[in-house]
Structure formats: C-alpha cells, structure tokens
Amino acid sequence: MGGLQGNAAALGTSIPADTPHAISVSLPTWKDNVGYEEGEKRVVDSMVNGYPRFFIHLSIRKLASICEQKHAVGNEQAMLFPTKRIAEQCREFMRDRAGVTARLVALLICPDETVDKESIGGACADLHIVLYPADKFPVAKEFWQHTGLGISSRLAEKCLSLLSDESKAPPTPTVTSNRYSKGGFTKHYAAKKPSPTPQPVAREDGEEDSTLYLEERYGRNLPLTAAMFAKRALRRRLAGVLLCDSVPECQEVAGKEELVVGPSTRGVQEVSENDVFLYPTGMSAIWSAHQLALKALKPAKSICFGFPYTDTLKILQKWGPGCHFLGNGLDSDIDELERILEQEPILALFTEFPSNPLLRSANLPRLRALADKYGFVIVIDETIGNFKNVKVIQYADIVASSLTKVFSGASNVMGGGMILNPQSRHYAALKAVQDEVFEDVYFDEDALYMERNSRDFKQRIDIIGSNTQAVCDSLRSRSLAGSFPNAVIKEVWYPKFTTAEHYEHCRIKSSSSEDGKPGGYGGLFSLTFTSDEASKAFFDTLPCFKGPSLGTNFTLACPFTILAHYGELEWAAQFGVEAGLVRVSVGMENVDTLLQAFNVAVEAAEAAEADHA
Structure with missing residues (x-):
C-alpha cells in the first residue's frame, strides 16, 4: 500500500469509500465524534453507514420498515x-x-x-x-x-x-x-438480464488481479458448496491446522474435505476444525462463550479482568448472576481475585490479550493456576494479539476473537470465532453442550468474503506489526514516558512497553513459528496527552481515516473514550482510560509516510499546548 488517505473521507461516509457493507464510518474531527455521541443533527443526518452493531444498516432498516x-x-x-x-x-x-x-x-x-x-x-x-x-x-x-x-x-x-x-x-x-x-x-418476477462479464481489478501497484473479487460476483449464482468450503477453510485457518495456508495454490482447496491437515500450530496440537465455531460477529462469540459456560457449568458470577471493550462487560453484567470487575488487569488485581475466590465460586474469567484500549496483558500463567485450583473457566479474547503474534490457548478453556478486525483487514465484513481447548478439564462438558446448542448463523455470503479476505492475513500482520513498532518507537521517544522534555504525549500504550513481561511470555519466538519469524506486538496502540487541547489537535491533524473499528489494512484512528464511554467518562478515567485518549490502528502504508504523518500530528499537538499555556 502507498500513502495515507488524509482526511478525504467526508463526515458520515463509508470507510472504505463506496463499500456497501463497510464496517466503519468517517468521523474526521474531535467535534464530529462528540456530535455523534450527543446526537447532533449535523452529524446524525450525515450518517450513511456505521459500525454494524451500533448503527443498523440502511438495508436492514428498509427491510424492517417493510x-x-x-x-x-x-x-x-x-x-x-x-x-x-x-x-x-x-x-x-x-x-x-x-x-x-x-x-x-x-x-x-x-x-x-x-x-x-x-x-x-x-x-x-x-x-x-x-x-x-x-x-x-x-x-x-x-x-x-x-x-x-x-x-x-x-x-x-x-x-x-x-x-x-x-x-x-x-x-x-x-x-x-x-x-x-x-x-x-x-416471489414471482421477470427473468433478470444476464450480468455483464466482470473485468479484472487493477491492484494499487498497477498489476492486474485475474482472480475475480467476490464483490464483482455478488448477485450471480454461487453453489451452496462454496459457502460450505469457505466455512471449513475458516475453521481450519483458525485452528492452525492448514499445512499449506501460506501457499497460493492451497487457497482454492483449503476447504476441501479430502485436504490433508496437520497438528495445530496454536500451542495445543490437538485443536482441530471441530473445536472451532464461527459466529456473525466477534461479540456474538463472546456472548456465546458466556452462555455456554452458564449452560455447561453451575451458574455463578464471572470475573471481567482488565478494562475490556465495552460490550464484554455489559454481557457479563446483564446475563446470568452478574460479575466482578477488576478493571486494571494488573497483578494487584489478581491479589483481589484470590480474595474473591476464597469467598465465593466463580463461573468464568474473561480477559483480553492484550486489552483494548490500554494494551495491557494479563499474567496468564498465574490466572491459569487459579482456574485449575478453583475450577472456573478462562475465556481469552485474542483479537488484538492474534494468533500470528501470540500463543494463549494453552492458558484458556475458550478462546474468542473478532474476525472482523485484522483477520479480515478489508473492513467490509463481520465475523467471529470461538475455539474450545481440547486439553481443558472442562472440555467434555463444554463440547457436549456446544454441539447440542450451536446454530450456524454465519451468513453464507459473509463467510465467502471473510475466507477470501483472510487468506493473506499472516503476511499482512507482519507488515502492520513492523509499521506499528516503528511508529510507536518514534512516538515514545517524544513522550514523557520516554523522558522527552516538554512532551505533550504522556504515554504510548503498546504491548512492547505496557505490561511487557506478560506479553513477552506469550509472544511467539522465531524458533516456534511456522515461518521462522517471531511474533510482533500487533497493530494497535493508544496515546494519552498532557492536555485536552493536545489530544484534539493531534487527532484533528493526523492525516488518516478517522472512525470506529480497528485491524484495517489502512490506518484508522478514533478518540476511543469519547466513542465508547461518553456517558461514563469519569468512571473510565478511574482505570486509566482518559477522556483525551486517542486510539490508532496502523495499516500497511509506507512506513516513512506513516512516520512523517505522525510527526505532523505531534507538532500540531505541541503547538496547541504552547498556545494553551
């Protein structure tokens, strides 16, 4: 990919542009984000799209109206x-x-x-x-x-x-x-006119892609077996059993029943495609994991460990007996967890590795030891870390992830995955209930898009991870945490710097990776600033797409706390999630272009701070 997209996307338009099922929407300024949260007519009337769990798609609205x-x-x-x-x-x-x-x-x-x-x-x-x-x-x-x-x-x-x-x-x-x-x-209707023959799509580097995009085939008939193959390929990819997943010739047969697969590369070799379950969204995988635990084990309160993406906490609070919230996710919270465990039974502990938006990583070995001692289930959301960079399933009973993010990268389809760990002491109970209650509600066309998008996810993750590390190293050198004089950046929240010892414990080393490359630190980071003026100036000046979501192939930024916790800013601040926090998902652009863009934004923040002083 080449340069950044600047602030070219108009307020309320799809990101990417001209994408009917885009999962992000342009909110290019700090004021626009506040206006969205406050229901300002200027912003709301401009919205033609939005993140699908928050903004009901216009096609869905039309159908509901009918x-x-x-x-x-x-x-x-x-x-x-x-x-x-x-x-x-x-x-x-x-x-x-x-x-x-x-x-x-x-x-x-x-x-x-x-x-x-x-x-x-x-x-x-x-x-x-x-x-x-x-x-x-x-x-x-x-x-x-x-x-x-x-x-x-x-x-x-x-x-x-x-x-x-x-x-x-x-x-x-x-x-x-x-x-x-x-x-x-x-329905009775007139025969459709034949669709014109789709033309090859030109890549950004000028080379033509002879493989037809699914978008071009939409509306044409595809065999039902195509969706079946796509879903099987996705389950195998998530299970880590596709021996040939990095070979282009393998992609078209990855879902074939007769394809030879190997032991899982995830860290538990016994994981198979039969332990993987697909869902329409990442949050539906989290919700289903909680429902599964409630059905398979004796209901009790759960633990939300670390500051999570907002809906995870809401799920644990609104379904079942409730939960305890240990919002910092630090070792001191594990001390508190031990006190809770001595007093009452716990159903499950939910944690992200690392967390969103503070990129903190939990002490998984210590949590696993407590789970083994007290018999509760551990559910790890690996969306941010992803299994190209970290191995966490050996510490979990259930792993969940949002495939919508970097696994897809294209920002045009939703999806989620849930994996049961065959080595879990609860595996038999969980698997029996899951096999009984599971419904495949992942829409076939969505599965086809997701399978195609995810074929090169490992290569994309390497590029994104390298870009992000370069950007974060540069930003930290200009932060208070990096001892930069008169810095406007207080902290760069990034797994390389944040609870680094816990992340490093699970980060894949080159000797244990499939391709000989070590795992990276992911594509997400957050910044906190010395003043609101600096936060706003940095965000408004940063020349990239602005909108919700993360893990896109292009750089995407948002004022996370404003979007996710506008009605509870003081509560979020108790856990370090400041109102002025800016979250950035780095893409595949040229690294020098990225460094220059972030430098421009930092200079704008420094100027705003100077003017404010």
Whole structure:
C-alpha cells in the first residue's frame, strides 16, 4: 500500500469509500465524534453507514420498515434476526430487562420456482421478526448491540431482492404473542438480464488481479458448496491446522474435505476444525462463550479482568448472576481475585490479550493456576494479539476473537470465532453442550468474503506489526514516558512497553513459528496527552481515516473514550482510560509516510499546548 488517505473521507461516509457493507464510518474531527455521541443533527443526518452493531444498516432498516408495514400492530417496531432461537432470546431479554411484551413472526422468503435453489443466489431466506412497542427500542437495541446476533446487511439485501416489487412483503402469517408462527411465500418476477462479464481489478501497484473479487460476483449464482468450503477453510485457518495456508495454490482447496491437515500450530496440537465455531460477529462469540459456560457449568458470577471493550462487560453484567470487575488487569488485581475466590465460586474469567484500549496483558500463567485450583473457566479474547503474534490457548478453556478486525483487514465484513481447548478439564462438558446448542448463523455470503479476505492475513500482520513498532518507537521517544522534555504525549500504550513481561511470555519466538519469524506486538496502540487541547489537535491533524473499528489494512484512528464511554467518562478515567485518549490502528502504508504523518500530528499537538499555556 502507498500513502495515507488524509482526511478525504467526508463526515458520515463509508470507510472504505463506496463499500456497501463497510464496517466503519468517517468521523474526521474531535467535534464530529462528540456530535455523534450527543446526537447532533449535523452529524446524525450525515450518517450513511456505521459500525454494524451500533448503527443498523440502511438495508436492514428498509427491510424492517417493510415488515412493520405488514405485521406491526399500533406503534410496534421490528428488529430482525436469522433464527427462531435468537428471536426468542431477544424477546426473553426484553421481558427480563424491562418487562416488555414482544411478539414474534417468522417468514420464509423464497425465489421464483425457475431460479436454481441449489445456488446461494437462489436459496430461500429465513427471517425472524421481533415486534415490540416503539418506545422500547433502546432495550431491543441493547440486545442487538451486546450479542451481535442481528441479521447481516447482506442477508437483508438478499431478502429485499427476493421480495416482489408489488408487495415488498409476504402475506401476513397468523401470529400471537405467545406462539411463533411460520408463514411463507414465493416471489414471482421477470427473468433478470444476464450480468455483464466482470473485468479484472487493477491492484494499487498497477498489476492486474485475474482472480475475480467476490464483490464483482455478488448477485450471480454461487453453489451452496462454496459457502460450505469457505466455512471449513475458516475453521481450519483458525485452528492452525492448514499445512499449506501460506501457499497460493492451497487457497482454492483449503476447504476441501479430502485436504490433508496437520497438528495445530496454536500451542495445543490437538485443536482441530471441530473445536472451532464461527459466529456473525466477534461479540456474538463472546456472548456465546458466556452462555455456554452458564449452560455447561453451575451458574455463578464471572470475573471481567482488565478494562475490556465495552460490550464484554455489559454481557457479563446483564446475563446470568452478574460479575466482578477488576478493571486494571494488573497483578494487584489478581491479589483481589484470590480474595474473591476464597469467598465465593466463580463461573468464568474473561480477559483480553492484550486489552483494548490500554494494551495491557494479563499474567496468564498465574490466572491459569487459579482456574485449575478453583475450577472456573478462562475465556481469552485474542483479537488484538492474534494468533500470528501470540500463543494463549494453552492458558484458556475458550478462546474468542473478532474476525472482523485484522483477520479480515478489508473492513467490509463481520465475523467471529470461538475455539474450545481440547486439553481443558472442562472440555467434555463444554463440547457436549456446544454441539447440542450451536446454530450456524454465519451468513453464507459473509463467510465467502471473510475466507477470501483472510487468506493473506499472516503476511499482512507482519507488515502492520513492523509499521506499528516503528511508529510507536518514534512516538515514545517524544513522550514523557520516554523522558522527552516538554512532551505533550504522556504515554504510548503498546504491548512492547505496557505490561511487557506478560506479553513477552506469550509472544511467539522465531524458533516456534511456522515461518521462522517471531511474533510482533500487533497493530494497535493508544496515546494519552498532557492536555485536552493536545489530544484534539493531534487527532484533528493526523492525516488518516478517522472512525470506529480497528485491524484495517489502512490506518484508522478514533478518540476511543469519547466513542465508547461518553456517558461514563469519569468512571473510565478511574482505570486509566482518559477522556483525551486517542486510539490508532496502523495499516500497511509506507512506513516513512506513516512516520512523517505522525510527526505532523505531534507538532500540531505541541503547538496547541504552547498556545494553551
């Protein structure tokens, strides 16, 4: 990749531009981010996209509106899910949290009889609708956001394409408040004109890519087996058993049943594709891990260890008996954990390695020893570290990750993964329940995008990691932590500098890596500044895309605490997550270009600090 994108993306537009299912949105200034949180009309009216668990995609809204026109009674609104079980879980959540009575409707949307139903383009679509009083939308949105189990925007577009132009909705099925009725319909429509032959896409380096992008094939029929192969390839890739994953010729057969696979390279050789489960989002993997523990073991409070991404804590607080929050994630918190364990049983401990946004790494061997002693489950979210850089599964009973981030990199598809550790003392119980309750709700087209995006994730991670280390070394040399006089940067939060001994313990050394390269420190870091003025000047001046998410192939920055904790800034500050914190996800741009860009932003912060003084 070449240079940075500057601040070219207009407020509210998709990142990347012209990407119908982009997972980030441009909020280019500090003021824009505050305006978004405060619901400022200027910002809200500009939004054509957003992070999918927070911003309901316009295609999903359109489909929900059609469903409301046909099925709502009074002022009811609709929220859409892919299966009956998830819709029932939403209804149960709304009842338990707010005493809301919701109705459920199920629809089977099928194409015309002339369409090949063995293809993805011709397959029927299941749609499950939760209808609730309009003033209870915030409660329904909680379920949508925390669980990440709402329908995919690609599934919404498929449903819209199957609905007839005349009715835009199926006949009304019979529904009651207590029964989940099923209605079906068949669409009749004129034959489509044949799609034009897609042309090869030019790469940034000028070379043509003869492999057709899935985006170009969207709307054309793909065999259902393509999705099956893609999902199997993804499970194998996550399990670390693909012996040929770095060989281009292997990519097209990675999901074939007869492909020879090897022992896992993750650190527990027994891990297989059968221990890996795919989810529509990273948060749905976290939510499902908690649900699995509640079902497989005796329910009890959990532990949230370290300051996590916001929804992880909300999940532990709102489902089951609740949780204890040890928000610093330091060894002193493990001392407190031991006191808790002496007084009450614990179901599970959830921790990120490293954490988001402070990039702290927990003392996993010590936590594992306590789990073995007291019998609780450890769930490790490895999204930030990722298994190209660190090995953590040997300390976990369950590993979860957001595939949406660097595993995909393209910022155009969501996904999540959960892995059971076969060496866990709880494996038999967890696996038995998981095999019984697991539903494959990962939409087929999303799986196809994810599989294609992730084929080169190891190579991309190496480039991103090298870039990030160069940037962080430079920034730290100009920080108070680096003893730079009159610095405006207080701290560079990055695994190389933050709880480094715990990260190093799990970082992959060259002698144990597949390609002989040591693991890096990831592509994420955060900065704190000596004043709000410096924070704002740095962020506004930094010439890169600005928006939510991380792990993108391009550099992406956000004022994390403003976006994630605007209503609880003082609470977050107790754990070192300051209101002025800027989080940066470094991309694959030229390293010299990156260093120059960050230097410009630091100079702007220094000037703002001088003016303020």
